[in-house]
Amino acid sequence: MSEQDPDGMQSQRSIRCLVAKVGLDGHDRGAHVIARAFRDAGFEVIYSGLHKAPEEIVQAAVQEDVDVLGISILSGAHNTLVPKIMDGLEEYGAADDTLVLVGGVIPEEDRPSLKAAGVAAVFGPGTSIGETVEFVRENAPTYERDR
Amino acid sequence: MTAARSTLDPDDRRLLEQLLEGDHRALARTISKIENRAPGSRALVAALYEHTGNADVIGITGSPGAGKSTLVDKLAETYRERGETVGIIAIDPSSPFTGGAVLGDRIRMASTIGDMDVFVRSMSARGTLGGLSTATADAVKAMDAFGKDKIIVETVGAGQNEIDVVRTADTVVVLVPPGSGDAVQTLKAGILEIADVFVVNKADRDGADRTVQELLEMIELGEGGGFGGASSRARSDQHHHRDGVDHHDSSATDGSTADSDSTTDDPAPARWTPPILETVATDGTGVDEVVDALADHRTYLERSGERDVRARERYAEEIRTILREDVHDLLAEELEDRGGVASLADAVRAGETDPYTVVDEILEPLEACLAEVERSESAVDSGSSSDVETRR
Structure with a gap:
């Protein structure tokens, strides 16, 4: 887990994730399950709490310098809210090195446009926890950025 | 290992410049680098x-659920109203098994959301051996250099590690929730000694008065026979004012016994007596008084x-900690070269040796090496051997 760097210090990296609930959507069971699973996988998880505005999510993602932003949406407003978050990340220069995931009830036909906006993956109902954790491990940008 | 100061690489230099220009992302990045070492x-x-060196650093600690995050949120809001920028470092424990953590303090910091001049950063207790306090102190430096006026470090007051963290602050606030036994628990944890300001939060609940009373008694005991002295009178004055009738007056009283006439420059202010304030952080009651007490403490410090x-003291502690960590890392390598701690432990278990002998064997070449360095240095320059001395 830790490796030696030229200074002779042990680097201690950890994948940082923001699990975010955005908009008027009070269903947070899924977000809690994911937060817990990420924690058990050894990630550092910041949970946004309910009913956050896109700007609040962006602020948290930028300040916390997260590797992964998991947005949970079950309200059906993903086509409005997700692009707003992506634009905000872009504004702070954080869009390129944040792995953005969307979880929730997202119709198949909406997925291409979300991906075009910069979302790396969409996890619908029935996705296994293991699959999500594995995806984060493989795609989280942590290991490139510290060079 | 080259001298740290001279080896800033070009990317990091750019990062530093962006940070100094006020780029939020650069600050976030810098803290990540510090955290990741x-x-x-x-x-x-x-x-x-x-x-x-320009920021006021405030440490806030207390038991879980005492209302630290909520109070921090309200403090940040108050400072923002007064036109000051705020940095917050919220520390949560991490699992010792997986290293994972859920950092939940952010949820309670909703008053200042959408305001980028409040920079909230959650950190987990990743490191061991004082690594957390080093990382926190360094993150505070980053926020200070960024130009934050007030930096608040929030941590659960659960153990030595956390106490070390909160010590990186100029002013330490200890939060005590009302309820029987809590004050005694606080004393047990050794937190009492580090408090500059006590806050009894959730003061609208039963038992708040009792908790205030218990704290008062403990502070007076700690002052060593100050019964009936000036400080205890100040204390009871303060007790009357606390209901928010006139908080300016009360803050002058509880600020410091030397501050009764704040216009004169008292050359030798009396000892600081920690005031006990009551708040209901959820609705903001008493927060202004806390802010005033923090300002009073700052004045006292100066x-x-x-x-x-x-x-x-803080820098001395930082030097010691960094030195200890570096030596620890060096020794970890040495241990690895000798087949790792597991095989050595097996040897002890098998009765072939004992832990003390093992350690002596590992340290022997190092000691010889240091002695060698010392000899050659004292031959060249008798004055420069002192840092070798400290390392031992």
């Missing part, structure tokens, strides 16, 4: 130092020269 982070922190004393 990424290559070059030492040089980066070293370069930050010359830009620091007038009494205590600020410099504390800074010196």
Whole structure:
């Protein structure tokens, strides 16, 4: 887990994730399950709490310098809210090195446009926890950025 | 290992420049580097130092559920209303098994959301051996260099590690929730000694008065026979004012016994007696008084020269910690070269040797090496061997 760097210090990296609930959507069971699973996988998880505005999510993602932003949406407003978050990340220069995931009830036909906006993956109902954790491990940008 | 200050690489130099220009992302990145102990982070922190020293650092600690995050949120809101910028470092424990953590303090910091001039950063207790306090102190430096006026470090007051963290602050606030036994628990944890300001939060609940009373008694005991003295009178004055009738008056009283006439420059202010304030952080009651008490403590620190004393102690502690960690890392390598701690432990278990002998064997070449360095240095320059001395 830790490796030696030229200074002779042990680097201690950890994948940082923001699990975010955005908009008027009070269903947070899924977000809690994911937060817990990420924690058990050894990630550092910041949970946004309910009913956050896109700007609040962006602020948290930028300040916390997260590797992964998991947005949970079950309200059906993903086509409005997700692009707003992506634009905000872009504004702070954080869009390129944040792995953005969307979880929730997202119709198949909406997925291409979300991906075009910069979302790396969409996890619908029935996705296994293991699959999500594995995806984060493989795609989280942590290991490139510290060079 | 080259001298940290001279080896800032070009990318990090750019990062530093962006940070100094007020780029939020650069600040976030810098803190990540510090937390990850990424290559070059030492040089980066070293370069930050010359830009620091302007912020007031406030540490807030207390048992879980005492209302720390909520109070921090309200403090940040108050400082923002007064036109000051705020940095917050919220520390949560991490699992000792997986290293994972859920950092939940952010949820309670909703008053200032959408305001980028409040920079909230959650950190987990990743490291061991004082690594957390080093990382926190360095993150504070980053926020200080960034230009934050007030930096609030929030942590659960659960153990030595957390106490070390909160010690990186100029002023330490200890939160005590009302309820029987809590005050005694606080004393047990050794937190009492580090408090500059006590806050009994959730003061609208039963038992708040009792908790205040218990704290009062403990503080007076701690002052060593100050019964009936000036300080205890100040204390009871303060007790009357606390209901928010006139908080300016009360803050002058509880601020410091020397501050009764704040216009004169008292050359030798009396000892600081921690005031006990009551708040209901959820609705903001008493928060202004806390802010005033923090300002009073700051004034006291400056007038009494205590600020410099504390800074010196803090830097001494930082030097010791970094040295200890570096030596620890060196020794970890040495241990690895000898087949790892597991095989040595097996040897002890098998009765072939004992832990003391093992350690002596590992340290022997190092000691010989140090003695060698010392000899050659004292031959060249008798004055420069002192740092070798400290390392031992």
